[in-house]
Amino acid sequence: MALKDISSLVSGIAASRRQFMIAGGTMLAGVALGCxxxxxxxxxxxxxxxxxxxxxxxxxxxxxxxxxxxxxxxxxxxxxxxxxxxxxxxxxxxxxxxxxxxxxxxxxxxxxxxxxxxxxxxxxxxxxxxxxxxxxxxxxxxxxxxxxxxxxxxLWGLFYRKDVFAEKGWTAPSTIEDLLSLGEKAKSAGMILVSMGTKEMWPAAGWFDHMNLRINGLDKHIALMDGKMSYTDAALTPVFDKWEELVKADLFSPNHTSSGWEQAAAALAQKKAAMMDLAGFIKYGFPEHQQDQIAFSPFPEITKGMARYEDFAxxxxxxxxxxxxxxxxxxxxxxxxxxxxxxxxxxxxxxxxxxxxxxxxxxxxxxxxVESLKTVAGSAQYYDRDTDPDMAQEGLKGFQEFMAKPERRDQILEHLEATRKRIFKA
The missing domain is CATH 3.40.190.10 (Periplasmic binding protein-like II)
Structure with a gap:
């Protein structure tokens, strides 16, 4: 409360229960105001x-x-x-x-x-x-x-090394087409585009969140999280189609189920990969003297014109x-x-x-x-925070399996749908 509000507080003290003010950074006890x-x-x-x-x-x-x-x-x-x-x-x-x-x-x-x-x-x-x-x-x-x-x-998004991108003449992808194009450039440079470690399973769920928010928007994403939407709904088809396209283009780390996020972050730090989908704690995978090279970029646009929604846990x-x-x-x-x-x-x-x-x-x-959040239209939390804990556990397993074996998509989604019906009594 600002200093200018003191007079109004004093005049209404009989009806007010507020006890103190902040004035010039110093607290004034309510007792001094007769309260x-x-x-x-x-x-x-x-x-x-x-x-x-x-x-x-x-x-x-x-x-x-x-x-x-x-x-x-x-x-x-x-x-x-x-x-x-x-x-x-x-x-x-x-x-x-x-x-x-x-x-x-x-x-x-x-x-x-x-x-x-x-x-x-x-x-x-x-x-x-x-x-x-x-x-x-x-x-x-x-x-x-x-x-x-x-x-x-x-705030979750894509991270990369500024020095690597400057050396290669690369720019952060703003669309999914840009991401695919950058993937080819990274492979030509002997690098993996996206460093991924899914041993703990949750990193794969973050990738699902980003793609679903970019394709279907926040309302449908939250409907799925709340158990009000089916995992076999047609709206999810383009999400898994595009995700499978990225997997089959070899844009992610091979054998990612054997690595944790820390190993994946280290690969980015060691210039073995171009980008990684994570949050600011990615810096702990870097030597302290290299942390100033880390840059952030929002996940690229997929559906043209879709408002920007992010995971902000x-x-x-x-x-x-x-x-x-x-x-x-x-x-x-x-x-x-x-x-x-x-x-x-x-x-x-x-x-x-x-x-x-x-x-x-x-x-x-x-x-x-903070600057990036100023352009966000709305936010979700993260898959395992947004949905029921038991549903989240099965979802994390399913997304990890999909990234390793995308051909099992139908069985994975059918299992997740059966889990949704059981948990949410749909």
Whole structure:
């Protein structure tokens, strides 16, 4: 909240529950405005799943600043990332904190459907978040209502080495035809066009997402993710036709089922491949002194005129429906989510901020992603975040198998369709 809003807050203090302001970067306690901090409750409890120690430190610093200014104690309980995935199913029902970290997309929707996350549309409206979140707001929206705040994200796309492309005189492909043409140039240079490692299976699903979003658009893609569309629907035929064409053109790494994403990223770093479909963490496959050579390009257009939709996988933070101090939770979120604070929190993990008004990052790949997001019409999460977990498991297996044996397409899709009917009771 800006300094100019102080007068309006003071004049309406009897009806307001907001307790503090931000003025010149310094918090002013609600007490100074004649509004006792007890109105927010005595404590805000948070359960986090943050594995990054530096990021935990930033969260604790912000909590301490909020506590000092508001008089509200903030208690943070950090859990192991994997253990948290199981624990949240219990604590949301019994013993809920006031705030918890989680994932957006389908994983959030599962708890919304069970009425375990609070509707915070009031906070969205009050802080005008939609004006700075753009497509990212959709990641925490169900039936027009918001149930969390999106945090750091991963923007997926094609990455390449700037020095290699400059040396070869290549340009990043803007259409699928460009991609096929670049594939021939790469082969002539003794390189694989797309470095691929599907040992963990999920990289193949990312390729499916990109192609389906480019051919069918966001609405049909989400319909498939929600189990409302068949895997044998005719709309998916051109997706697998084009994907098979790319596989048969030998554009992907051979024996990719035996390699993980890290080995695939290393092949790009070693100039054995021209490009790779991944997110910004690809830099961890490069020696630190070569990371400045990494460049980002959106996945190329397939259906001419189709609006640009991307996978922008976002973590999120939520107010549980059974929280004891929902007002205090909202006020902490309002402070935590200010551009400078959110940016400091995300910088430690090189995550893409969902807010368009966050300060520039020290990481040029993050800044490139932020600029690219300004031209995105809408976003999905990622296949294994957007659909039911059991459906995702079978989908990951199927897409990996298709890339290795495209001739098994019919059997693969029939199996996925049978799985969809069973899981979504279609």
């Amino acid at each position: 006792p901090a007890v109105a927010l409750g005595k404590e805000v409890t948070i359960i986090s799943n943050i594995g990054n120690a530096a990021q935990r430190d930033v969260l604790q610093r912000l909590a301490s600043e909020f506590e000092k200014a508001s008089g509200v104690k903030v208690t943070i309980n950090n859990m192991d990332h994997e253990a948290h995935k199981t624990a949240i199913r219990s604590y949301l029902v019994v013993g809920a904190p006031d705030l918890c970290f989680w994932f957006s997309g389908n994983r959030m929707k599962a708890f919304v459907k069970r009425d375990l996350f609070d509707d915070i549309s009031d906070l969205f409206e009050r802080e005008n978040y939609k004006s700075v979140l753009g497509p990212a707001a959709g990641a925490v929206t169900v039936d027009g209502k918001q149930y969390g705040l999106p945090l750091g994200g991963l 976002l973590n999120s933070i939520h107010v549980p429906k059974n929280a004891k101090n929902k007002e205090g939770a909202r006020e902490f979120l309002a402070y935590f989510y200010q551009p400078e604070n959110l940016s400091a929190f995300l910088e430690t993990e090189s995550a893409v901020p969902p807010r368009s008004d966050c300060p520039p990052s020290k990481d040029p790949l993050i800044n490139a992603a």
